[in-house]
Amino acid sequence: MKLATPLAPLAVALGMALAPAAQAESIKIAIVGPMTGALTQYGDMVKEGVHTAVERINAAGGVQGKQLEVVTIDDGCEPKQGPVAANRVVNQNIGFVVGHVCSGATIAAADIYNNEGVVMVTPSATSPALTDGKNYEFIFRTIGRDDQQGPAAAAFIAEKIKPAKVGVLHDKQSYGQGIASAVRQGLLDAKIEVPVFEGINAGDTDYSAIITKLKSSGVDFVYYGGYHPEMGLLLRQGAEQGLKVRFMGPEGTGNPDINAIAGDAVEGMLVTLPADFAADPDNADIVKAFTDKGRNPSGAFQMTAYTATQVIVDAIKGSGSTDPTKVAAYLHANSFETPLGKVSWNEQGDLENFEFDVFTWHKDGSKTAVK
DSSP states (O other): OTTHHHHHHHHHHHHHHHHHHHHTOOEEEEEEEOSSSTTHHHHHHHHHHHHHHHHHHHHTTOBTTBOEEEEEEEOTTOGGGHHHHHHHHHHTTOOEEEEOOSHHHHHHHHHHHHHHTOEEEESSOOOGGGTTTTOOSSEEESSOOHHHHHHHHHHHIIIIIOOSEEEEEEOSSHHHHHHHHHHHHHHHHTTOEEEEEEEOOTTOSOOHHHHHHHHHHTOSEEEEESOHHHHHHHHHHHHHTTOOOEEEEOGGGOOTTHHHHHGGGGTTOEEEEEOOGGGOGGGHHHHHHHHHTTOOTTSSSHHHHHHHHHHHHHHHHHHTOOOHHHHHHHHHHOOEEETTEEEOBOTTSOBSOOOEEEEEEOTTSOEEEOO
16 A cells, blocks of 8 residues: 555656657658678668658658658668568568669568568669569569660660670679660660670679670670679770770669779760659759758669658558558559659559660769760
8 A cells, every 4th residue: 555655656657758759659661772792882872862851751740740760771682681681671560661772682572571561662673573473562663674774775775876796794683684685685676686695793803704705706885784893894804805895784883883993994884874863953952952961862773762762651641541551552543743753653563654864974973864
């Protein structure tokens, strides 16, 4: 009886202390991608986009009276780490993911998200294998597919470059091989000879053998499907060995770090990238939000990551729920005004339309759109 009197006020005090915490509960969004390893900068691009969107949304009052909270999870861009990272998301009861970043890791993780009812919007995974034939409910992209990007690259090569023979290389991975195959088919359809179609090993440091093969085959243009570390070495070692041809790659090669690897040999590289959405006057306020924090709004994935975050939030607002099932259904059923323009998805979670442009890369790190 003597203990009852002091405990009653304590219980009331605890209840008062806990009530604000419950009201302030946040909505968590995970960023999953390469936070370590050779492709970390792609993860950095996505982080810049997500954090810029989250900061603006939180400053405007958040979502349903709650603030957004970003949780960052590393998959190293490795397919074997995709499921590990996805299970970390599930185990933390996070219902929304921006990522994964690389196609291989994204493909490896997608089944887990779909089975566990987690909305995943990737701003960068372009492999058709992610969505083809899967009938996923919870998987979306805010970037185009390789079978949109590849044909665009092939058409540019055929119509603008007009080479006689093209060497097509890839890194034997889902993303690189997929887009290289699409480019090769587009070139063959355009009646351009492709005497070399071959994979290289990502992470190798000596590509002399393939460069020798390219030289002996008489190619006058080379397309490489993969990421910037290998492209940088191919450019540098090709120049050193007298391979005097122009190279082209997908958005995975459009990374400022390639300049340090390739040196002067990077000058004139062609790359397909998402259109420069930062140049759209309608995005001026968003661009300012990026630049005010020292972030680059013109990279390959910043605006697609911003958009991935925005559409998740817009779907939470539109559905009136943080239930991922309702949010996914709202995404499928509606279109959204975003920095990329109006976006909507087909039944399998791919964008109805997406624009890839061709840029010339320069040794000072800048790029110029090719008209």
